[in-house]
Amino acid sequence: MRAVLSIVWKEFVQLRRDPRLFPVLFVSPVLQILLLGYAANLDVREIPSVVCDLDRSAASRAFLDEFVNSGYFTVRARPERMADIDPYIDGGRAALAVVVPRGFGDKLAGSKPASVLIIADGSESQTATIGVNYATSIANRRAQRIVFDRLERVRGPGPKPALVKAEVRVWYNPELRSRNFMIPAILGLVLMIMTITLASMGIVREKEAGTMEQLIVTPIRPYQLIAGKLLPFTLIGLVEAGFVIAVARLWFGTPLRGSLALLFLMCLAFMLNTLAMGLFVSTVSRSQQQAMFTTIFLVMPMILLGGFVFPVENMPPLFQLVSRAVPTRYFFVAIRGIMLRGAGWPELWPQAAALLILGTALFALSVLRFRKKLD
Numbered sequence: 001m002r003a004v005l006s007i008v009w010k011e012f013v014q015l016r017r018d019p020r021l022f023p024v025l026f027v028s029p030v031l032q033i034l035l036l037g038y039a040a041n042l043d044v045r046e047i048p049s050v051v052c053d054l055d056r057s058a059a060s061r062a063f064l065d066e067f068v069n070s071g072y073f074t075v076r077a078r079p080e081r082m083a084d085i086d087p088y089i090d091g092g093r094a095a096l097a098v099v100v101p102r103g104f105g106d107k108l109a110g111s112k113p114a115s116v117l118i119i120a121d122g123s124e125s126q127t128a129t130i131g132v133n134y135a136t137s138i139a140n141r142r143a144q145r146i147v148f149d150r151l152e153r154v155r156g157p158g159p160k161p162a163l164v165k166a167e168v169r170v171w172y173n174p175e176l177r178s179r180n181f182m183i184p185a186i187l188g189l190v191l192m193i194m195t196i197t198l199a200s201m202g203i204v205r206e207k208e209a210g211t212m213e214q215l216i217v218t219p220i221r222p223y224q225l226i227a228g229k230l231l232p233f234t235l236i237g238l239v240e241a242g243f244v245i246a247v248a249r250l251w252f253g254t255p256l257r258g259s260l261a262l263l264f265l266m267c268l269a270f271m272l273n274t275l276a277m278g279l280f281v282s283t284v285s286r287s288q289q290q291a292m293f294t295t296i297f298l299v300m301p302m303i304l305l306g307g308f309v310f311p312v313e314n315m316p317p318l319f320q321l322v323s324r325a326v327p328t329r330y331f332f333v334a335i336r337g338i339m340l341r342g343a344g345w346p347e348l349w350p351q352a353a354a355l356l357i358l359g360t361a362l363f364a365l366s367v368l369r370f371r372k373k374l375d
Contacts, residue, residue, distance in 0.1 A: 008231050025198075029190045029240045033247050036186050037179060044130040049073040049096040050088050052080070057105030063116070063142055067098060072134045085119065095121045096131040108146060172257075172340045183254045184335045185308050187244045188328055191237055191267060192274050193299060198233045199278025200291040208287060226367060230275050234268070241267045248339075257342030266334045269352055272359030273327035279366040302328045330354045 051067065053060050068075055076094050079085055088094035099117035107114035118135050120128035173180050241264065248254040256263075277298055285291035304310070305319060306328025312320055323329045330351040337343030337351075345352075 006228070008228050025194070025236060026240070026243065029194065029244055030247055032190055033183065033186050033244050034251070036189075037183050037248070037252050044127055045072060046074040047072060047096055047127060047131045047134070048076050048094045049098065049131075050077045050079060050085055050094045051075055052078070052082060052085060052097065052099045054082070054102045055100050055104040059105035059108050059114075060100040063100060063104075063139075064098070066142055067135065067138050070134065070138055073131075089119065089121050092121075095124060095127050096135065098135060179252060180254055180340060181336070182309075183248045183252055184339045185332050187241060187248070187267075187335055188270065188306075188331045189303065189308065190244055191241060191270060192302060192328065193295075194240060195233055195237045195271050195274040196278040196281065196295050196298065197292070198236065199230060199275045200281035200285065200295055201288050202233065203229060203279070203282035204285050204288050204291045223367070226279065226370060230279065233275060233278075234271055237271050237274075238264060238267065254339060256339050258338035258344065262345065262348070263335065263338045266331065266338070266348070266352060266355070269355040269359060270327060270331040273355060273362055276359060276362035276366045279370055280362070283366065283369045302326050305329065307332050324354075325358065327355055327358050330358075 051064050053064055067073065073096065077084075077088060079088075082099060085094075085097045085099070089097060097117075097119040099119070101115070101117065104114045104116070116139060118132055120132050122128050170176060245256070245260075245263070249256050278295075281291050281294045281298070285294055305312070305315070305323040305326045307323075308328065312323050312329060315323065334343075334348050334351040334355075337348055341347075
């Protein structure tokens with residue numbers, strides 16, 4: 001135990017002697033969550049749009065007023081011809097266009113079906129999909145109001161037709177803020193990048209400096225060297241997790257409904273995987289530059305297949321199967337469950353078990369390879 005503590009102390013002394021490393025370790029995670037917290041926002045509001053009223057009737061103006069006043073769209077222009085719409089869509093100045101054709105008001109007055117044209121920029125598929133859904137919902141709501149107003153005029157104060165009304169209740173995230181979905185995952189992103197990078201670079205730096213040979217000839221055993229190397233990065237990871245959680249809670253207002261102790265426990269289970277990956281990277285890398293590129297190679301699939309942005313359930317079956325070997329898949333579920341739903345151990349033990357099993361396998365593989373390198 002004394003040998004392990006000596007190596008831990010040596011690592012902290014090396015970190016203290018590098019003045020450039022402190023901002024990377026403690027300032028960079030806060031900057032990352034601030035930048036990603038604002039940039040990684042899936043909420044679509046104020047979609048730049050143009051409206052073209054070819055009918056110029058009271059009915060068309062009432063429809064476009066409802067469209068404009070909905071709060072989802074920002075009208076950039078009101079061209080008088082359809083040909084004038086193209087420059088706005090082609091130049092990226094508008095993502096959606098609504099055209100009310102001639103005869104719109106006359107058709108409604110004659111109880112005939114009337115249509116409007118919605119043009120969307122499909123190069124931004126997410127904005128286009130949400131914008132079309134908003135516009136279609138506004139059109140349907142307007143059509144429903146016209147029908148009921150007409151029925152009320154015809155029937156008078158008598159019985160009204162039955163209407164099924166959906167009462168929507170959104171649990172855990174009532175405002176449907178995508179930021180509440182993204183920020184807990186950013187904690188996993190920061191932990192993953194920092195711990196893999198620190199573990200791999202810390203050991204490879206010993207190789208480049210020639211001090212690894214000095215450690216090998218000492219009485220220190222391989223497991224003591226591994227423990228002494230990785231324990232400081234574990235403590236640093238927990239401190240960084242605390243920083244990120246504090247910023248998420250106090251700055252962005254992200255809820256923390258579950259147990260803080262369980263959250264840190266899941267962070268430890270996750271770091272068992274990431275530190276094992278860092279140790280493995282150090283065994284296949286001969287320079288810090290090579291370790292950095294190998295880390296990037298590992299991090300990208302973990303982000304894409306872990307459900308950071310894209311739900312795992314929407315992936316093809318093959319990639320869903322591959323994602324079962326990705327630790328971030330389980331950690332993202334656990335961290336969002338603790339922070340947003342207040343989930344506890346009975347709900348999250350499958351994720352914890354998966355992280356422990358994967359982490360143990362990765363750690364065993366990395367330790368065996370590291371021992372072989374030392375021998």
